[in-house]
Amino acid sequence: MAQGVLIFAEQREGVLKPSSLEAATLGRELKKQIGGELSVAIIGANSSSLSSEFKQYGVDKVYLADSEELNQYDGERYTALLAEAVSKAEPSVLIIVASAMGKDIAPRVASSLDAGLATDCTDVEVIDGKIIITRPVYAGKAFIKLRIDSDIQILSIRPNVFPKKVEGDTDPEVIDLQIGEKKYPVSEVQHVKSERPELTEASIIVSGGRGMGGPENFHVTEELADVLGAAVGASRAVVDAGWRPHTEQVGQTGKTVSPNLYIACGISGAIQHLAGMSSSKVIVAINKDAEAPIFKVATYGIVGDLFEVVPKMIESIKSLNETS
Amino acid sequence: MNIVVCMKSVPSSETKVKINSDGVTIEQTDVVFEINPYDEYAIEEAIRAKEAHGGKVTILTLGAATATQNIRKALAMGADEALHLICENTELADSSAIAELLYSAIKEIEFDVIFCGKKAIDCDNHQLPNRLAQLLDIPAVTAISNLELTTESGSAKRNIEGGTELISVNLPALFSAEKGLNEPRYASLPGIMAAKKKPLEERQVSLSNEKSTVLSLELPPPKPKGRIVGEGPEAAGELVRILREEAKVI
Numbered sequence: 223m224a225q226g227v228l229i230f231a232e233q234r235e236g237v238l239k240p241s242s243l244e245a246a247t248l249g250r251e252l253k254k255q256i257g258g259e260l261s262v263a264i265i266g267a268n269s270s271s272l273s274s275e276f277k278q279y280g281v282d283k284v285y286l287a288d289s290e291e292l293n294q295y296d297g298e299r300y301t302a303l304l305a306e307a308v309s310k311a312e313p314s315v316l317i318i319v320a321s322a323m324g325k326d327i328a329p330r331v332a333s334s335l336d337a338g339l340a341t342d343c344t345d346v347e348v349i350d351g352k353i354i355i356t357r358p359v360y361a362g363k364a365f366i367k368l369r370i371d372s373d374i375q376i377l378s379i380r381p382n383v384f385p386k387k388v389e390g391d392t393d394p395e396v397i398d399l400q401i402g403e404k405k406y407p408v409s410e411v412q413h414v415k416s417e418r419p420e421l422t423e424a425s426i427i428v429s430g431g432r433g434m435g436g437p438e439n440f441h442v443t444e445e446l447a448d449v450l451g452a453a454v455g456a457s458r459a460v461v462d463a464g465w466r467p468h469t470e471q472v473g474q475t476g477k478t479v480s481p482n483l484y485i486a487c488g489i490s491g492a493i494q495h496l497a498g499m500s501s502s503k504v505i506v507a508i509n510k511d512a513e514a515p516i517f518k519v520a521t522y523g524i525v526g527d528l529f530e531v532v533p534k535m536i537e538s539i540k541s542l543n544e545t546s
Numbered sequence: 547m548n549i550v551v552c553m554k555s556v557p558s559s560e561t562k563v564k565i566n567s568d569g570v571t572i573e574q575t576d577v578v579f580e581i582n583p584y585d586e587y588a589i590e591e592a593i594r595a596k597e598a599h600g601g602k603v604t605i606l607t608l609g610a611a612t613a614t615q616n617i618r619k620a621l622a623m624g625a626d627e628a629l630h631l632i633c634e635n636t637e638l639a640d641s642s643a644i645a646e647l648l649y650s651a652i653k654e655i656e657f658d659v660i661f662c663g664k665k666a667i668d669c670d671n672h673q674l675p676n677r678l679a680q681l682l683d684i685p686a687v688t689a690i691s692n693l694e695l696t697t698e699s700g701s702a703k704r705n706i707e708g709g710t711e712l713i714s715v716n717l718p719a720l721f722s723a724e725k726g727l728n729e730p731r732y733a734s735l736p737g738i739m740a741a742k743k744k745p746l747e748e749r750q751v752s753l754s755n756e757k758s759t760v761l762s763l764e765l766p767p768p769k770p771k772g773r774i775v776g777e778g779p780e781a782a783g784e785l786v787r788i789l790r791e792e793a794k795v796i
Contacts, residue, residue, distance in 0.1 A: 295711070297676070297686065320672075322706040326688050329641070329673035333680035338642060338757030341672050354761065359638060359670055363563040364572070366638060367761040406685035406715060420707035426796065450796055461725075468691065468726035469705055474559040474667050475583045475725060483795040494559035500769065504793045506785065512774075519769050521793070524785055526778040534782030542790060 224373045226258025228285075228313035230304055231276070232323050234295070236268040238275050241319040241381040241423070246279040248346065248384045249317050255348040256314060259283060262394070263307035265300050267293035273396060278388035285310060287399040295323050298406055301330040303399050308335060310397065313374065315353060320378035321422070328378045338370035340377045342478075344501070353377070361474035361497035381423055382480055421472065424453035426483045429472055429499075431457035433488020433509060433528055437465035442532050443487050449539045455479070455499075457489050473498035487528045491516030508532065547601035547697060549592040550657045552648060552678070553585040553620055555613035556637075556668040563765065570760050571635065581616045584663025587723035590730040592661045593624040595695050602626040604655060608647055608751070610634050621741035622733035628744070629655075631751045638669050638763070640756035645677035647751050652682065659700070660720040664689040675722035685715040689724040 227249040232239040246262065253260045261283040264272050269292075273284040285307035292299065304327065308316060316331070318324040320342040332339035344365070345356035353375055359366045370376070421427060428447040430440055440454075447454045456466035458473050472479055474494040484502035489495060491507075491514055499505070500519045507520035508528045517523045524531050557563075557577045564573040581589070592603045605620045605628035607613050617628045631647055652660070660682075662675040679686030691710075692703035701714040702721055733741070775785045789796045 295706075297688075322689070322704075325672045326676065329676035330680055330686075332642070332673070333645065333677040336642075336757075338640065339673060340758065342670065357670075359763070360557070360561070360563050360572075360668055361559075361670060362766065363561075364565065364763055364765055366763050368758050369761060370758045372757045418708075423707055468724070471725065478670070483789065483793070492560075493562065497559075500766070504789070504795050505772075506789070507772075517772065517774070520772040521770075522785060522788060523772055523774045524776060524778075524781045525774060526781065530779040531782050534779040535786055538783045538786040539796065542786065 224312050224314040226311065226313045227253045227256070227260050227315045227317065228308060228311045229260070229262045230316065230318045230324070230327065231262050231264045231272060232319055232321060233264070233266045233269055233272055236266065236271070238272050239319060239321060241321065243275070243279060243386040244381065244384045245317045245319055245379055246276055246281065247386045248379060249315070250280040250389065252315055252346065252348060252353065256351055258314065259311070261285060261311045261313065263304055264288070265292060265303050273394060276394065278391055280390050281392055281394045283311065284394045284396045285399055286396050287401055289401055291401060297326055297330055298404060299401070300327055301334060302402055304331050305334050306399050308374065316374055316376045318376070318378040320380050324378050328376060332376045335374055337372040337374045337376050340368055340370060342380050343377045344380050344383050346377065358478065358501070361478050361494070362501050363497045380480065382425065418447070419451070419453040421453045421455055421470065421477050421479055425481050426450045426452035427455045427472070427479060427481045428452045428485045428487065429455035429457065429489060430460060430466070430487050431489030432459045434460065434465070439529070440466065442529060446485070446532050446536050449536055449543070457495050458492070486516050486520070487532060489516055490514045491519065547595055547599040547659065548657045549595055549601065549603045550652055550655055550660045551585070551588050551592045551603060551605050551620070551625065552660065552662045552674065553589065553605050553607050553617070554582045554666045555579045555607065555609050555616040556582045556666055559583070559667060565763050565765060570763050571637070572763070579612060579616060581619060582663050582666045584665060584667070584723050584725070586730040587725065587727040588661035588663050589620050589623055589625060590728045591693060591723060594728065595659060598695070599697055601658070604629065606648060606651060607631065608633060608644060609636055614746070617746060618741050619733060621744045621746070622737040623731055624737060626744060628746045630746060630748045632748055633751050633753060636753065638760055639753055640758045641671050641673035641677060642757040643753040643755055645674055645681060646755065647753065648674070648678055649681040652678070658717045659695070662720065662722045664722040664724050675720055679720040682720070684718050684720055686720040686722070687713045687715060688722040690721050691724045691726040693721060693727065
């Protein structure tokens with residue numbers, strides 16, 4: 223009989239993804255309601271030390287695969303190991319973070335376990351021992367509630383939505399996983415790093431749209447992003463115009479984000495853009511056009527020329543940072 | 547090189563979502579259905595692969611009978627033939643059941659490469675490509691922004707948080723497309739004419755063995771009315787103060 227909750231702890235290069243602790247917190251709360259144990263699957267090179275990061279999250283068991291062979295994410299290998307952890311832990315719920323890695327591994331493991339999966343969940347409740355999941359569809363223009371009918375209920379959670387919270391102190395038992403043979407040769411996996419915080423993980427995002435006037439003006443939003451430690455986003459219009467890279471696009475055909483603060487500079491607010499960012503906790507709009515649709519979703523707005531407003535904002539943030 | 551492209555017909559990204567009285571589907575009157583934008587990159591990549599290596603491109607669609615017009619668009623872009631698995635109300639249906647139906651159809655087709663979009667912009671499930679690869683027992687590289695394909699292997703670039711992964715796999719393999727993979731072509735007039743005569747097989751299918759159940763579909767709660775802090779640069783200082791002291795987000 224399946225019982226308890228298993229968390230997939232995501233790491234790269236021995237560094238735990240912070241949202242894995244959000245998953246652990248959710249897992250602990252679910253476990254209180256559905257019973258069983260809370261376990262964590264940790265997979266990766268030099269990953270054994272990561273189990274201590276879960277001590278304050280009520281984890282009972284750690285399923286560990288720590289080997290040099292696992293130094294890069296490999297869908298086939300990681301899936302086999304996660305499936306092995308599932309067969310050992312027999313959880314009724316498996317939680318994965320809906321990151322680039324999580325979006326790749328979740329359907330693989332769901333398929334290999336012949337199980338249902340709900341991706342990018344933003345709310346979870348327990349009714350009669352089964353979990354009911356809420357997740358955005360149409361990029362957040364609507365929300366669906368669903369139930370998973372397989373023995374194991376797999377969900378991936380949107381980063382930044384479920385708060386993490388320490389509680390108690392446990393000394394989890396560690397169980398090793400067996401690393402099997404690879405079936406599909408992967409000749410090369412390289413990992414190239416870039417510098418700014420990633421959009422889907424950032425707690426603050428500064429985005430620019432058509433009102434930026436041209437690619438040469440984005441230093442203005444970049445500078446605001448830098449004083450705030452924020453990620454840089456863009457509207458579809460400016461990505462399609464070639465002003466900014468595709469990786470920065472926020473919206474229904476780009477990234478769906480829910481940071482604590484979203485600052486939209488010179489973005490009018492096309493429906494597909496609003497879908498991708500309107501679940502942000504606080505939205506600031508700076509736009510010349512007082513009638514722009516972006517003001518309908520904005521928590522705070524300034525009607526004005528962003529090239530005058532943004533430098534003043536940077537100035538006052540800097541002076542606040544100096545005095546505090 | 548034989549290539550299969552999985553394509554979904556979806557409400558355009560400009561659609562305003564309204565929910566039907568059944569509480570689990572959206573109103574489709576006045577909704578414009580288009581090729582899922584990520585699938586357009588998949589179709590374009592497939593046609594380029596055919597142009598480079600020969601062979602043929604087969605479009606595989608699961609969905610309502612009305613998807614035909616978008617299948618013809620894919621044929622007009624340069625795909626060779628299509629198989630349409632007709633099934634109503636699959637927009638938000640269980641991914642596992644959909645993958646099984648596509649799997650049953652694909653295993654009877656000879657292929658070297660399968661292209662998909664990384665996700666459909668209606669259900670946002672992000673599940674189908676990997677479920678399909680898993681059922682077919684072939685390697686998959688998802689959400690790729692670059693691909694170098696030979697007759698034996700594919701080297702793909704995939705964006706991850708703060709970086710890029712480069713992954714090479716042997717064929718047969720599945721790749722799912724991210725925006726930026728290519729610039730999809732417009733169908734030419736001769737292409738549109740030719741598409742009318744290209745083979746399009748239709749089969750009625752039904753979903754079975756679903757592993758999830760939709761309970762309800764709701765619109766997001768309305769946003770509380772925002773506040774215009776002021777006009778022009780004079781308001782910037784006040785905005786920063788509010789963000790720091792009231793909203794506590796900076």
